[in-house]
Amino acid sequence: MSIAKPQLRNLNGMFMRKVIISGIAFSLGLGFTIWHLICIPRHNRQLEYMKNADIYKMVEHMCSKNLLQSCPQNLADRLKEAGKLMEMADRMLITNENITDLLPYQEILNGLERSLLETYNHHHRPVKDENQGLIVLFFAVIQHIEEVNEEHQTMTVHGFQYLLWNDEYLSWNPEQFNGVSRLLMHSWHIWKPDLILYNAAGQADDSIRYTFYQHSWVESNGRVEHFPMFRYKASCKFDFTDYPYDVQSCPVILGSWNYNLKELDIRPLDRKPMLNLFWEDEKVIVSGWKVIDVHMNVSFWNAMTDQERSQWPPEEEHALHFPLIYIWIKMERYAPHFTISVLLPALVTSFITVVTFCMASFNKAVVLLAFNLLLQTVLAEDMLFQLPSSSASIPRIVKYFAFNLTATVFAMMSLVVIETVRHDGHGVNHCRILETLWSCFSFRRSTSSGATVGVETTEDPSSTDTSALNKENSRPRSTWAWRVLSPNSDTLNVIKISLAIALTTLYLIMMIAYLR
Structure with missing residues (x-):
């Protein structure tokens, strides 16, 4: 069966293309091989020469001093000689002073370190006697x-x-x-x-x-x-x-x-x-x-x-x-800001509490104490916010704030009681109650006849006017208890001043103990 001419031409074209591609690939491979065999070793030798320039200089110097038996003439022999010298330097087998003087300082240190660490174990104590500390x-x-x-x-x-x-x-x-x-x-x-x-x-x-x-x-x-x-x-x-x-x-x-x-x-x-x-x-x-x-x-x-x-x-x-x-x-x-934000407010509020006992106006004193309580509450909250949360012991400044708050409440209650006694009938109502309580302990009444024990009577009790006796018994008696329990204005002022002095003394003691 004969092949048509167009098909023959196609086969010849494909064959020629394959031959050309194969020739190009072979040429590239051959060129790369030649370059690898010739150029790279030369480049490596140049790098090795640059890397071991000191060794080459040392070899040339040793040749000029006739310290070597045979001086290398070509580059390959010098490479071999340099490798031998480097190996000798690493193992530190050179004992000739003339040669050690020519070795680079870095090579001497490297060889020294290798010789020390050759049999060294860094996991054990560096002592030769086990019992030695x-x-x-x-x-x-x-x-x-x-x-x-x-x-x-x-x-x-x-x-x-x-x-x-x-x-x-x-x-x-x-x-x-x-x-x-x-x-x-x-x-x-x-x-x-x-x-x-x-x-x-x-x-x-x-x-x-x-x-x-x-x-x-x-x-x-x-x-x-x-x-x-x-x-x-x-x-x-x-x-x-x-x-x-x-x-x-x-x-x-x-x-x-x-x-x-x-x-x-x-x-x-x-x-x-x-x-x-x-x-x-x-x-x-x-x-x-x-x-x-x-x-x-x-x-x-x-x-x-x-x-x-x-x-x-x-x-x-x-x-x-x-x-x-x-x-x-x-x-x-x-x-430094703690002096202004913590210490100074504590002293000011303490001073306000003491000053209220010296004020003539009761209403102003109570309003000032109420404002003082509000101010202390705000300051205490701010101080607790700044205080470290991991504090195991209570700081002294916290104890002082607690004492200051308690003293302010006590001052307010004391002023209210004193002012009530002063203006509520000059103390008559309160003192009658106290007088009645006192009479229960001072006079005993007979449970059988109802007569008061301790009152001398020459007449028959049955003929005594009951209404007159009751009127006599209801009259206030002038005793020391009545005088104490019915204070006047001067006595109340003395009590206020005494409370102010006592509170001031306590404040001074607390300041010395907690704010020193």
């Missing part, structure tokens, strides 16, 4: 007080610590390392004291988040200096008894969680913690509190009895005690 010296610098929360009774502080101890596995001979006697190492490569915040109020990792990514200085004799940054949110116990002039001391309690006193002895340096606040004029006052002092002491906590002691425990009890470092931050409330 490790002494760690502690110092703290407070740089910033972020917040003082009175409601939750917490305090957030920032700063850094200074820790000093001796690591027996981090020592070397400086002469073998071109005189290097001090090395800066990553802190997570070496052992560190596991200090945690015992009175933490936040998450557990808040105490160590800022201490993990730090570095430490290591000296050739094994002395290690560590400067961890910290952010502590410590819980406090505030006492608002002297509000609004209270002084609070909040501790930051630090100690080891895994090591007891026999294994780890944490001691404070012979100086108080440093308060180095940034922008000291502004940052010394935080959240209405002014930092006035920072001091530190050590305590020993017995894990068995859950008791603390400030004295050094006996040696046989070291395994039961854990040393705790207390950093005390002493603060006083800084609120």
